[in-house]
Amino acid sequence: MTDSTAQTRPWPAPTAPGAVDATVLVPGSKSVTNRALVLAALSAEPGWLRRPLRSRDTVLMADALRAMGVQIDETVNPGGGEAWRIIPAGLHGPATVDVGNAGTVMRFLPPVASLADGPVRFQGDARSYERPLHGVIDALRALGARVEDEGRGSLPMTVHGAGSLSGGAVDVDASSSSQFVSALLLSGPRFNKGLELRHTGDSLPSVPHIRMTVDMLRKAGAKVDAPEDGGSAGVWRVAAGALLGRDLTVEPDLSNAAPFLAAALVTGGRVTVPAWPRVTAQPGDALREIFTRMGGSCELTDHGLTFAGSGRLRPLVMDLGDVGELTPVIAAVAALADGESKLTGIAHLRLHETDRLAALAAELNGLGGDVRETGDGLVIRPRPLHGGVFHTYDDHRLATAAAVIGLAVPGVRVENIATTAKTLPDFADLWTGMLARPGALPGSAGAGHGRG
Ligand SMILES: O=C(O)C1=C[C@@H](OP(=O)(O)O)[C@@H](O)[C@H](O)C1
Numbered sequence: 001m002t003d004s005t006a007q008t009r010p011w012p013a014p015t016a017p018g019a020v021d022a023t024v025l026v027p028g029s030k031s032v033t034n035r036a037l038v039l040a041a042l043s044a045e046p047g048w049l050r051r052p053l054r055s056r057d058t059v060l061m062a063d064a065l066r067a068m069g070v071q072i073d074e075t076v077n078p079g080g081g082e083a084w085r086i087i088p089a090g091l092h093g094p095a096t097v098d099v100g101n102a103g104t105v106m107r108f109l110p111p112v113a114s115l116a117d118g119p120v121r122f123q124g125d126a127r128s129y130e131r132p133l134h135g136v137i138d139a140l141r142a143l144g145a146r147v148e149d150e151g152r153g154s155l156p157m158t159v160h161g162a163g164s165l166s167g168g169a170v171d172v173d174a175s176s177s178s179q180f181v182s183a184l185l186l187s188g189p190r191f192n193k194g195l196e197l198r199h200t201g202d203s204l205p206s207v208p209h210i211r212m213t214v215d216m217l218r219k220a221g222a223k224v225d226a227p228e229d230g231g232s233a234g235v236w237r238v239a240a241g242a243l244l245g246r247d248l249t250v251e252p253d254l255s256n257a258a259p260f261l262a263a264a265l266v267t268g269g270r271v272t273v274p275a276w277p278r279v280t281a282q283p284g285d286a287l288r289e290i291f292t293r294m295g296g297s298c299e300l301t302d303h304g305l306t307f308a309g310s311g312r313l314r315p316l317v318m319d320l321g322d323v324g325e326l327t328p329v330i331a332a333v334a335a336l337a338d339g340e341s342k343l344t345g346i347a348h349l350r351l352h353e354t355d356r357l358a359a360l361a362a363e364l365n366g367l368g369g370d371v372r373e374t375g376d377g378l379v380i381r382p383r384p385l386h387g388g389v390f391h392t393y394d395d396h397r398l399a400t401a402a403a404v405i406g407l408a409v410p411g412v413r414v415e416n417i418a419t420t421a422k423t424l425p426d427f428a429d430l431w432t433g434m435l436a437r438p439g440a441l442p443g444s445a446g447a448g449h450g451r452g
């Protein structure tokens with residue numbers, strides 16, 4: 001078991017010196033980087049990944065693929081950033097994979113391991129042993145793989161790769177994580193009979209992430225049929241066939257743009273995120289609508305997205321089931337808003353890096369907030385907040401949510417800010433850099449939400 005997120009002294013979250021006015025270069029998308037690595041590893045020819053995200057989750061993915069025999073060379077991109085050359089090879093066991101606490105690694109790689117020619121052992125952080133994996137394990141067994149999981153339907157486990165997998169039809173209940181579906185689809189082209197996956201659960205979270213999987217599979221040459229509506233019911237079909245090597249430039253991580261856009265909203269300022277894609281499968285694109293509903297406005301141009309706050313923070317009543325990973329930052333903004341917010345459709349967040357519903361309620365209430373857990377979400381009422389330690393439970397998005405609160409509330413100290421390394425190792429520097437360039441926008445709320 002490993003945990004590379006070093007414990008550090010609580011980080012004093014800076015209060016906003018005024019309305020922020022900054023351009024923030026947000027690093028690449030975790031979800032795109034890790035899908036691209038898997039697809040490149042399964043391809044029939046080498047590929048390039050330009051401006052990949054380098055973070056704990058993506059390094060774990062790359063190292064795991066290397067452990068199975070894939071060559072990944074890290075070079076410099078002529079246009080800036082890194083370029084990773086991925087040279088697929090026969091997948092080998094025995095190998096050991098450290099998943100850390102990365103849902104993408106622990107779910108996407110067992111199907112890949114079933115194609116290896118020997119046993120692949122999966123282990124990770126303590127939390128990874130609690131996160132659901134049964135959808136992947138049961139499906140792999142139904143498709144012909146041998147998996148030893150100590151009978152728990154979770155990690156630690158060993159996938160006994162036999163060099164190939166029969167594949168075919170399988171039922172999956174992915175109501176606890178969309179990643180079960182994405183995991184099986186990604187390896188589907190390499191199964192002898194391809195894959196026909198029927199979703200049997202009552203609900204399906206994070207559907208945009210499944211669309212991202214389908215989109216990237218198609219761009220790699222796979223033949224995929226997907227349900228039109230993308231709702232909870234549906235059948236996905238992936239034809240057996242070779243995948244093409246791609247030359248892919250990774251988009252900025254729009255979910256990791258959330259705290260920076262929130263800074264514009266909370267301070268009545270303005271933040272530009274360059275290279276915001278005009279068309280994207282990333283769920284973070286929904287921030288344009290969500291934060292506009294919460295009081296801001298935005299403009300998407302060839303230079304990127306500029307988001308401006310108005311000085312007013314409106315509450316949000318919304319089903320966030322499609323965009324669950326945005327919840328912590330949205331909840332932080334909601335705690336500073338001028339009315340009651342109701343966030344629904346996110347029961348599955350109890351199974352994320354930590355139980356995010358319990359953690360957000362405990363930590364916001366610990367600062368004087370009024371947050372109540374419901375069966376599938378949170379009710380957040382405005383209350384004056386005060387400073388204190390915000391615990392982060394080794395959850396990167398709890399840490400960034402705490403930083404947003406700290407803009408408006410003096411004295412917030414964030415436990416283990418280093419946990420942001422899961423997807424955004426540069427977070428603290430980007431955050432202080434953003435605040436070092438305050439604009440002088442007249443009439444802005446500035447740090448006026450401070451209620452300490
Ligand atoms: O496939 C992906 O890249 C992801 C899917 C979602 O998982 P869940 O469906 O488990 O919420 C999301 O929350 C996670 O951050 C990334």
Ligand SMILES: C=C(OP(=O)(O)O)C(=O)O
Nearest residue numbers: 101102103104325352353
């Ligand atoms: C839920 C998340 O991550 P994971 O890929 O570990 O599921 C997340 O990043 O918000």
